[in-house]
Amino acid sequence: MSSFLDGNNEKKSTSKIFLVGILLAVIAVFGIGGWVYFLPTPEETKAAILEDAYREGSPEFENYTKEIIITTDTGRLYESYTGLGDIVMQVAGKIRNKGTRTITGLEVSAGMVNTKNELIKEKKVLVIPQNYPSLKPGEVIDVSVNIPGFNKDDDRANARWKVTAIKLD
Numbered sequence: 091m092s093s094f095l096d097g098n099n100e101k102k103s104t105s106k107i108f109l110v111g112i113l114l115a116v117i118a119v120f121g122i123g124g125w126v127y128f129l130p131t132p133e134e135t136k137a138a139i140l141e142d143a144y145r146e147g148s149p150e151f152e153n154y155t156k157e158i159i160i161t162t163d164t165g166r167l168y169e170s171y172t173g174l175g176d177i178v179m180q181v182a183g184k185i186r187n188k189g190t191r192t193i194t195g196l197e198v199s200a201g202m203v204n205t206k207n208e209l210i211k212e213k214k215v216l217v218i219p220q221n222y223p224s225l226k227p228g229e230v231i232d233v234s235v236n237i238p239g240f241n242k243d244d245d246r247a248n249a250r251w252k253v254t255a256i257k258l259d
Contacts, residue, residue, distance in 0.1 A: 136197075136216050143195050143257035154258065157189030160198065160251035166234070167249060177240035181249045185217065186230045193218055193225040195257030200235040204245035213237045214254055224259070 130138070144151040166182035181200045187193055201212030215235050218224060222231050240246065 139216065139219065140195050140197060140255045140257060143197070143255040145255050151256065154189065154191075154256050155253045157187065158193075158196075158253055158256070159186040159188055160184070160233075160253070161186075162249045162251065169240070169246075172238075175242075176238060177242060177244075178236050178238045179211075179240060179246065179249075180234060180236050181251075182232065182234040183249075183251060184230050185225065185233055187225045187227055190227050192227065192259040193256060194259045195219065195255065196225065196253070197255035198233070198235075199252045199254050200237060201250045201252070202237060202240070202244075202246045203248050203250050205247040207248075209250070210244055210246065211237050211239055212250075 144154060160183055162181065162183045166180070168180040170178045170180065172178060179202055181202070183200075185196070185198070195216075196218040197214055197216050199212050199214045202210045204210055213235055215233075217231070217233050221233070225231060
């Protein structure tokens with residue numbers, strides 16, 4: 091009879107441990123969910139990085155963008171088909187800082203134009219500091235951008251690059 095009673099006590103302690111484990115797991119899941127909820131979105135992070143950046147229309151922007159040379163590497167211009175039949179263009183190039191100041195924030199727009207030089211699609215990317223920490227004077231970096239959403243009938247004649255925001259040290 092005593093072994094029967096001892097078995098019951100063992101079962102009660104096991105169920106208590108099981109309930110405590112479930113409670114800790116629920117607390118952990120809600121803690122991680124709350125932490126993720128309060129993380130800044132990529133757009134907020136990008137806006138914070140480029141907060142004091144020069145943008146198109148300002149005289150400083152015009153002066154500094156003349157010192158940034160972006161060239162397309164035609165040997166690394168690829169198209170890939172997705173499972174849904176869309177085409178993703180991978181546009182690669184090099185960015186050179188021929189100025190005298192270090193670039194600490196750089197947003198560029200890569201796009202594809204047709205034979206009439208009309209823009210078909212474009213995508214803006216934050217190159218510095220997302221892919222590289224900075225771009226010192228005379229330095230050259232590689233950049234690659236995937237532009238999704240093309241059809242097989244689209245007239246894709248050439249790739250175009252454009253500086254959209256620049257932040258200097």
